Amino acid sequence: MGSISEVPLLSEKHSGIPQNLLEKAKNAKALIYETRTKETNTRQRLPIIPQGIEKDIFIRALEKLAEQLGKDNVEVNDKPLVDGWYMEHPNTHDMMPILDDEELVASAVVYPSSTEEVQKIVLWANEYSVPIFPISMGRNLGYGGAAPRVRGSVVIDLGKRMSKILDINPDDYTCLVEPGVSFYALHEAIQAKGFAHMWIDIPDLGGGSVIGNTLDRGVGYTPYGDHWACHSGLEVVLPTGEVIRTGMGALPGNNTWQTFPYGFGPYSDGLFSQSNFGIVTKMGMTLMPNPGGHESFMYAFEKEEDLEPLMEIIRPLRIGNILENVAQVRHAIQTIAVKGLPRTKYFSGDGPIPEHVFREQLKKMPIGDHTWLYYGMSYGPPHIRQYKLEIIDKEFKKIPGARKIDPEILPEDEYFWSRDRIAAGVPDLVELLWVNWVPNGAHVAFSPVSPIRGVDAMKLFNLGKRRHDEFGIDFLPAFCVGLREMHLIVEIVYDKNDPAKRKAANDCLREMIDDAAKEGYGEYRTHLVLMDQVADTYNWNDNALMKFNEKLKDALDPNGIMAPGKSGIWPKRYRGRGWEMGKESGAKSEGDGVALTESTKF
Numbered sequence: 001m002g003s004i005s006e007v008p009l010l011s012e013k014h015s016g017i018p019q020n021l022l023e024k025a026k027n028a029k030a031l032i033y034e035t036r037t038k039e040t041n042t043r044q045r046l047p048i049i050p051q052g053i054e055k056d057i058f059i060r061a062l063e064k065l066a067e068q069l070g071k072d073n074v075e076v077n078d079k080p081l082v083d084g085w086y087m088e089h090p091n092t093h094d095m096m097p098i099l100d101d102e103e104l105v106a107s108a109v110v111y112p113s114s115t116e117e118v119q120k121i122v123l124w125a126n127e128y129s130v131p132i133f134p135i136s137m138g139r140n141l142g143y144g145g146a147a148p149r150v151r152g153s154v155v156i157d158l159g160k161r162m163s164k165i166l167d168i169n170p171d172d173y174t175c176l177v178e179p180g181v182s183f184y185a186l187h188e189a190i191q192a193k194g195f196a197h198m199w200i201d202i203p204d205l206g207g208g209s210v211i212g213n214t215l216d217r218g219v220g221y222t223p224y225g226d227h228w229a230c231h232s233g234l235e236v237v238l239p240t241g242e243v244i245r246t247g248m249g250a251l252p253g254n255n256t257w258q259t260f261p262y263g264f265g266p267y268s269d270g271l272f273s274q275s276n277f278g279i280v281t282k283m284g285m286t287l288m289p290n291p292g293g294h295e296s297f298m299y300a301f302e303k304e305e306d307l308e309p310l311m312e313i314i315r316p317l318r319i320g321n322i323l324e325n326v327a328q329v330r331h332a333i334q335t336i337a338v339k340g341l342p343r344t345k346y347f348s349g350d351g352p353i354p355e356h357v358f359r360e361q362l363k364k365m366p367i368g369d370h371t372w373l374y375y376g377m378s379y380g381p382p383h384i385r386q387y388k389l390e391i392i393d394k395e396f397k398k399i400p401g402a403r404k405i406d407p408e409i410l411p412e413d414e415y416f417w418s419r420d421r422i423a424a425g426v427p428d429l430v431e432l433l434w435v436n437w438v439p440n441g442a443h444v445a446f447s448p449v450s451p452i453r454g455v456d457a458m459k460l461f462n463l464g465k466r467r468h469d470e471f472g473i474d475f476l477p478a479f480c481v482g483l484r485e486m487h488l489i490v491e492i493v494y495d496k497n498d499p500a501k502r503k504a505a506n507d508c509l510r511e512m513i514d515d516a517a518k519e520g521y522g523e524y525r526t527h528l529v530l531m532d533q534v535a536d537t538y539n540w541n542d543n544a545l546m547k548f549n550e551k552l553k554d555a556l557d558p559n560g561i562m563a564p565g566k567s568g569i570w571p572k573r574y575r576g577r578g579w580e581m582g583k584e585s586g587a588k589s590e591g592d593g594v595a596l597t598e599s600t601k602f
């Protein structure tokens with residue numbers, strides 16, 4: 001990792017920062033290192049050998065792979081685990097661990113340069129029965145980052161050498177990308193070509209890969225915020241090495257791959273999202289037309305209970321497209337945390353920050369005292385916006401005390417302006433700042449979904465708050481409102497260097513997952529460590545869905561090499577050996593061995 005004042009640029013590295021965000025990145029990095037007390041481990045480590053293969057055979061197998069890919073493209077993970085930070089993240093482990101640092105760690109990282117090389121790696125993994133774990137960028141922070149689920153897996157870092165934007169089509173408003181293309185990179189490329197008529201949709205931070213985020217069903221904040229719904233066409237290397245193109249991609253010479261997602265026959269794309277059934281090497285994405293104007297707005301609501309009527313107001317407006325984007329309803333503690341300062345600046349006690357303390361702070365801010373902030377954007381020319389904004393204003397103000405915040409009063413560095421850029425498809429780096437809430441700040445998410453209803457919002461809010469209070473953790477909820485559903489995103493921010501805080505985060509999450517399931521709520525996405533538990537809540541009809549997934553897994557991946565355990569789907573050779581993680585497994589991520597395959601029986 002570079003010095004404290006250096007940040008790699010996008011022009012130098014596929015995962016780098018665009019020039020216009022360099023200063024922000026330097027500041028963000030400085031803030032993170034100011035609160036960091038975790039010492040960087042400098043001890044040389046022995047590489048972790050995955051279960052089911054002997055060390056000598058494994059090392060020889062890696063040498064064989066290096067003969068095919070080139071020595072520099074097979075890197076044994078025998079070095080210290082360096083966490084870095086968002087812009088200089090590791091590809092060997094989760095830089096935000098909730099277990100011991102050495103639990104979810106790769107044995108080696110390999111760098112293919114083409115689909116053919118990905119095929120070679122997959123065939124190699126089958127030959128030696130080595131678990132492999134694909135990442136595009138590895139910035140899936142809060143959900144496991146770059147870490148593999150099975151300790152000692154070989155991580156396939158696709159992004160480093162496969163980062164081409166293969167096509168940007170200004171007539172169809174589509175693009176075709178490789179795994180290493182970040183939202184930053186796609187945005188820069190469209191700007192550089194002068195395609196002002198096209199927007200991209202981006203998540204809160206722009207450093208993730210378009211493919212990685214979409215496969216994990218991440219969201220953004222324009223009307224194209226449901227990334228999975230907006231993709232069109234995949235190229236996939238299957239666990240046995242064959243390559244397929246989905247949708248229209250299966251028809252040679254077609255020009256519709258990025259414009260019609262379904263093709264003919266069963267729609268197979270879903271099999272490759274949040275799954276371990278294949279490695280995506282290319283993906284098509286649709287782009288949004290520039291709406292010809294846009295305007296952010298923000299409303300403040302006074303009381304916790306305002307959430308209930310607010311959701312009832314939002315639902316018909318959102319479904320009717322008067323509220324047009326994936327909006328956020330954020331809790332007031334977040335208004336303070338996103339300033340990027342440690343919580344000790346406001347409160348030095350243990351346990352959750354008391355309400356009167358954060359309310360005092362809010363009163364000093366231009367936004368003033370509140371409990372909830374609604375961040376939204378209206379799109380189109382002024383007269384179209386005015387029509388919608390008037391309806392919104394009338395409806396929102398039905399809640400006593402609701403206030404529209406005049407953006408004119410907000411300073412340039414106010415978080416509102418970051419949301420404004422993001423909802424207009426311009427990537428930013430501000431969201432990151434709340435990790436500094438505690439020293440060695442890490443975050444892990446609890447993300448249940450529900451319809452856009454007041455009772456559901458209150459139930460989920462109360463459920464989360466109760467458990468956070470019990471475990472002494474600050475509660476930072478935000479509701480992201482999709483078209484007919486909302487994701488509650490609760491980020492637990494914890495000191496990753498403190499085993500007690502890590503355990504509290506883990507325990508709190510496990511309780512919330514169970515509580516939510518009892519009420520009929522499930523998570524849309526989760527951290528590697530929680531995948532078994534979450535998968536187990538989707539157990540209707542005697543686990544029929546998991547049985548179906550296992551059938552597919554056994555058929556597509558007979559040797560069980562592809563991301564074993566991802567989304568709770570374990571290959572046959574791992575099943576019944578205690579690999580699943582739940583409340584009982586505590587901090588242990590490994591099971592007791594794997595069954596032998598033909599290739600390991602020598």
Ligand code: ADP
Nearest residue numbers: 134135136137138139140208209212213279280
């Ligand atoms: P990002 O950096 O874009 O947030 P990651 O590269 O960390 O995303 O990947 C997010 C998740 O999606 C991980 O669980 C990873 O295994 C999976 N994934 C990422 N890229 C691919 C790919 N090209 N093929 C299959 N799975 C992938």
